Amino acid sequence: MAVREELLRNIRSVEPYVPGEQPQHKVVKLNTNENPYPPAPGVERVLKEMDTDRFRLYPDPTADELVGSLADYYGVGKDQVFVGVGSDDVISMCFLTFFNSDLPILFPDITYSFYKVWAELYRIPYHCPKLDENFKIVKEDYYAENGGIIFPNPNAPTAIYEDLEFVEDILKQNRDSIVIVDEAYIDFAGRSAMELIDKYDNLIVTQTFSKARSMAGMRIGYAISNPDLIRCLNDVKYSFNSYTMNQTALACGVEAVEDKAYFEEGVRKIVETREWAKEELRKLGFVFPDAKANFIFARHPEVDANELFQALKENNIFVRHWNAPRIDQYLRITIGTREEMERLFDFLRTYIKEK
Amino acid sequence: MAVREELLRNIRSVEPYVPGEQPQHKVVKLNTNENPYPPAPGVERVLKEMDTDRFRLYPDPTADELVGSLADYYGVGKDQVFVGVGSDDVISMCFLTFFNSDLPILFPDITYSFYKVWAELYRIPYHCPKLDENFKIVKEDYYAENGGIIFPNPNAPTAIYEDLEFVEDILKQNRDSIVIVDEAYIDFAGRSAMELIDKYDNLIVTQTFSKARSMAGMRIGYAISNPDLIRCLNDVKYSFNSYTMNQTALACGVEAVEDKAYFEEGVRKIVETREWAKEELRKLGFVFPDAKANFIFARHPEVDANELFQALKENNIFVRHWNAPRIDQYLRITIGTREEMERLFDFLRTYIKEK
Numbered sequence: 019m020a021v022r023e024e025l026l027r028n029i030r031s032v033e034p035y036v037p038g039e040q041p042q043h044k045v046v047k048l049n050t051n052e053n054p055y056p057p058a059p060g061v062e063r064v065l066k067e068m069d070t071d072r073f074r075l076y077p078d079p080t081a082d083e084l085v086g087s088l089a090d091y092y093g094v095g096k097d098q099v100f101v102g103v104g105s106d107d108v109i110s111m112c113f114l115t116f117f118n119s120d121l122p123i124l125f126p127d128i129t130y131s132f133y134k135v136w137a138e139l140y141r142i143p144y145h146c147p148k149l150d151e152n153f154k155i156v157k158e159d160y161y162a163e164n165g166g167i168i169f170p171n172p173n174a175p176t177a178i179y180e181d182l183e184f185v186e187d188i189l190k191q192n193r194d195s196i197v198i199v200d201e202a203y204i205d206f207a208g209r210s211a212m213e214l215i216d217k218y219d220n221l222i223v224t225q226t227f228s229k230a231r232s233m234a235g236m237r238i239g240y241a242i243s244n245p246d247l248i249r250c251l252n253d254v255k256y257s258f259n260s261y262t263m264n265q266t267a268l269a270c271g272v273e274a275v276e277d278k279a280y281f282e283e284g285v286r287k288i289v290e291t292r293e294w295a296k297e298e299l300r301k302l303g304f305v306f307p308d309a310k311a312n313f314i315f316a317r318h319p320e321v322d323a324n325e326l327f328q329a330l331k332e333n334n335i336f337v338r339h340w341n342a343p344r345i346d347q348y349l350r351i352t353i354g355t356r357e358e359m360e361r362l363f364d365f366l367r368t369y370i371k372e373k
Numbered sequence: 374m375a376v377r378e379e380l381l382r383n384i385r386s387v388e389p390y391v392p393g394e395q396p397q398h399k400v401v402k403l404n405t406n407e408n409p410y411p412p413a414p415g416v417e418r419v420l421k422e423m424d425t426d427r428f429r430l431y432p433d434p435t436a437d438e439l440v441g442s443l444a445d446y447y448g449v450g451k452d453q454v455f456v457g458v459g460s461d462d463v464i465s466m467c468f469l470t471f472f473n474s475d476l477p478i479l480f481p482d483i484t485y486s487f488y489k490v491w492a493e494l495y496r497i498p499y500h501c502p503k504l505d506e507n508f509k510i511v512k513e514d515y516y517a518e519n520g521g522i523i524f525p526n527p528n529a530p531t532a533i534y535e536d537l538e539f540v541e542d543i544l545k546q547n548r549d550s551i552v553i554v555d556e557a558y559i560d561f562a563g564r565s566a567m568e569l570i571d572k573y574d575n576l577i578v579t580q581t582f583s584k585a586r587s588m589a590g591m592r593i594g595y596a597i598s599n600p601d602l603i604r605c606l607n608d609v610k611y612s613f614n615s616y617t618m619n620q621t622a623l624a625c626g627v628e629a630v631e632d633k634a635y636f637e638e639g640v641r642k643i644v645e646t647r648e649w650a651k652e653e654l655r656k657l658g659f660v661f662p663d664a665k666a667n668f669i670f671a672r673h674p675e676v677d678a679n680e681l682f683q684a685l686k687e688n689n690i691f692v693r694h695w696n697a698p699r700i701d702q703y704l705r706i707t708i709g710t711r712e713e714m715e716r717l718f719d720f721l722r723t724y725i726k727e728k
Contacts, residue, residue, distance in 0.1 A: 021574075021601040021602070021605070022549075022574065024549035025549060025550075025551065025574065025575055025602075027474070028471060028472065028473045028520060028521065028551070029470060029471055029473065029605050030469060030470050030471075030473050030605075030609050032608050032609050032612040033608075033612060038623075041470060047430075050431060052429055052430050052431065054429070054431045055429065056426035056429055057425060057426075057428050057429060061425050061428065062425040063420075065420060065423060065425055065621070066420075066421050066594060069495065070411065070412060070416050070417040070420055070625075071411035071412075072412065072590060073392075073411070073412050073416065073587065073588050073590040073591050073625070074407055074408045074409070074411055074412060074587040074588070074589060074590065075402075075407050075589055075590050076405060076407065076583070076589045076590060077589075077590050077592070103458060103617055103619075104616060104617075106614050106615075106616070107614065107617075110613070110614065113382060114385060114494075115385050116383060116384055116385075117383065117384075118384065118385050119383040119384045132613065132614075133615045135612060136613060139469075139612075139613050165383060166383065176660060184404040193379070194377075194379035194380060196384075197384070202538070219376075219377065219380065228431070232429040232431075233428050233429070234428070234429060234430055234431045234616075235427060235429065235430050235431060235432050235619060235620040236428050236619045236621070237432070237616060237617065237618075237619040238618065246375060246376040247376070247380075250376070250384050250385075253387050253388075254385050254387050254418065255386040257388060257490060257494075258465070258487065258490045258491060258494050258689070259461050259462070259465065259487075260461075261459060261461070262458055262459075262462075263592075264458075264590060264591045264592045264619065264621070264622055265590040265591065266420070266591070266619070266621040267619055267621075268620075270425075270428070273567065288702040338572070338727065364590055
C-alpha cells in the first residue's frame with residue numbers, strides 16, 4: 019500500500035531516514051562520540067533507589083532539583099539554567115525562541131548537521147560562511163548583519179577549539195544578535211564561554227550530559243545564560259510542551275553533576291588517550307587539525323577515506339565518514355578506551371603497510 | 374535587568390507561563406488526571422535491574438523493543454507503531470508531519486488546549502467548531518473542507534465518549550484528510566478506533582502511558598496507523614531529532630505493556646470508583662455529562678465553581694477549574710482512590726449543606 023495522492027499532498031516531505039549503525043555484536047564503536055566509561059556511580063545508586071510508585075505522577079516541569087544542581091556547579095543562579103531532552107532539544111528550543119528575524123542566522127558550512135535541519139524546519143533563513151582551508155571558523159564572516167549566530171566550540175566534526183578571545187570578538191561584534199555557543203565537547207577542550215555570561219547579555223551557552231558525563235542514553239542537555247533569556251526559553255517551552263524530561267533523567271542527572279571528582283577523572287583519561295592517539299596517528303602518516311574534543315578528524319594523504327572506512331567496518335571497527343564536499347577524505351574517530359584504540363591501531367598499522 | 378529592545382525584536386512572544394500547582398504537603402491531588410495506582414510491578418523490577426553502564430550509549434532511536442511490545446499487544450505490525458515522549462510529543466509530530474495544507478484543520482472549541490498551541494506554533498490554519506449545548510461534538514461540522522482533523526475520544530475536559538459509528542462517519546466524510554483520534558482516555562471508555570485502522574488509510578490513533586498505565590512520570594506516548602503514515606512520521610522525526618526517548622522509558626514501557634492483567638485490574642478499579650463517584654455527585658445535586666474518562670466534568674446549579682475550587686484548595690483538595698467561556702462553572706475532578714474520593718465527598722457534603 020502506498021499513500022494515496024490525495025493524502026500525500028499535505029504531508030511534509032523530508033529526506034528519507036537512514037538509521038545510524040547500531041551493530042549488535044562485539045565491536046569497537048568509535049562512531050558516535052559516546053564516552054567509553056560508565057556514568058558516575060551515584061547514577062546507579064539513585065536509579066536502584068527510585069520509588070517507582072511515583073511514576074504515576076507527572077515529573078516536575080520546572081526540573082527544579084536538576085536546575086539547582088547545575089546552578090550550584092557553575093556558580094550561577096537557578097534562573098540562569100534551562101534544561102531539556104539532550105542538547106538537541108535545548109538548541110532546537112533556542113532556534114524557536116530566538117531566531118525569528120528576516121535576516122539569516124549564521125553558522126559554519128561544516129558543523130553540526132542539525133542546525134540546518136532546524137532552520138529549515140522552522141523556516142528560519144540561514145547563511146553558512148565557509149570554514150577556511152584549515153577548517154577554521156573565520157570570525158570576520160560573523161560580522162555581517164544577521165538574525166542570530168550559532169557555532170560549536172570545539173566545532174564538530176573538526177574538533178577545533180577557539181579560545182575565549184575569539185568567542186568574545188564575535189559577541190562584541192554582534193551585541194544585538196543572540197549568539198549561541200554549543201559547547202557539547204568543551205570539557206575536553208578548554209575554558210568555557212560561561213565566563214562571559216555576565217559580560218554579554220546576548221550570549222547563550224549550551225552543554226550536554228551525553229559526552230563528558232557518559233549519559234547519552236538518558237537524554238539531558240542544558241543552556242546557561244542571563245535570567246532574561248532563560249525566562250524567554252522557558253516561556254516558549256512551557257507554552258507548548260510542559261513535561262519533557264522524565265523522572266529518571268531528572269534524578270540521575272543530579273547525581274552525575276554532583277560527582278565532580280569522577281567527572282574530572284573521566285575527562286582526564288579521555289584526554290590522555292586522545293593525546294596518545296594523536297601521536298600514533300601521526301606516526302602512521304595521518305594528518306588532522308589539532309583535536310580538542312573526544313574525537314579526532316583525520317585523513318591519510320595516501321589512503322582513500324571511504325575505502326578505509328569500509329575496511330574498518332569489515333573488521334568490526336566503526337568510525338564515522340561523510341560523503342560530503344570538502345570532508346569526504348576524512349574520518350571522525352571517537353576516543354574510546356586505550357584497549358579499543360589499540361585495536362584500531364593494530365588494524366591501521368597493517369592496513370597502511372599493505373597500501 | 375530586562376531584555377534590551379535590540380535583542381527583544383527577534384524573540385518569540387508567547388503567553389507567560391503559569392506553573393501548574395504541584396503542592397508539596399499531603400493533599401488530595403485530583404487535578405491532573407494522574408492514575409492513583411502505581412505502575413505494573415515489572416516496571417520497578419526492570420528499573421532496578423538496569424545496567425546503568427549502558428547509559429553512556431545513545432538509546433535505540435528506533436525504540437525497537439517498545440514498538441515490538443505495542444505491536445504484539447494490539448496485534449498490528451511493528452511498522453504500524455510510532456512512539457514518542459508522551460502523546461504531546463507524538464501529536465505535535467503528527468501536526469508537523471500531516472497538517473501542511475492551506476485549508477484549516479478542525480478541532481472542537483472545547484478540547485485539549487495544546488491543539489491550538491501547536492497549530493499556532495507551526496503556523497497551521499485552524500477552525501474550531503463549537504460543541505453543542507450538551508458539550509457534544511457535532512459530527513456534521515467536520516464535513517467541511519479541511520486540512521486535517523483531530524479530536525480526543527473521550528473528549529477532554531468533557532469526558533464524553535462517542536461510539537465507533539460516530540468516529541467512522543467522520544472518517545468516511547474525510548477520505549482525503551488525515552483524521553487523528555486522540556485516545557488518551559480510551560481505556561476508561563469503550564472501543565478504540567484502532568479497529569478501523571485497516572479500513573481507513575486516513576486514520577491515526579494516538580494513546581499514552583500517562584493515564585491507564587500509571588506512567589505520567591516516564592513520558593511515553595504512541596500512535597497506531599497504517600505503515601505508510603507511520604513511515605512519514607518516522608521520516609520527519611528522524612530528520613530533526615533522532616534520540617528522544619531515554620533508555621529507562623524504553624525499558625519500563627515494555628514492562629508496562631506486557632502486564633495485561635495488572636493494567637486491566639487498574640482500569641477496572643478506576644471505572645468502579647468513577648461510577649460510584651457519579652452517584653455521590655448526583656446525590657449532592659451536581660450535574661455533568663456522562664463521564665467515560667478517569668475524570669468527571671461537573672457543575673452544581675447553586676454553587677459558584679470558582680468559589681468551590683478555592684474552598685477545596687484551602688482544604689488541600691486540588692481539582693481543575695478554567696476561567697474560560699462556557700466552562701467557567703465546571704470543575705474537572707480526576708478519579709482518585711476510593712479513600713481520596715471519600716475525602717472529597719466529606720468536604721462537599723458539608724460545603725453544599727452550608728450554602
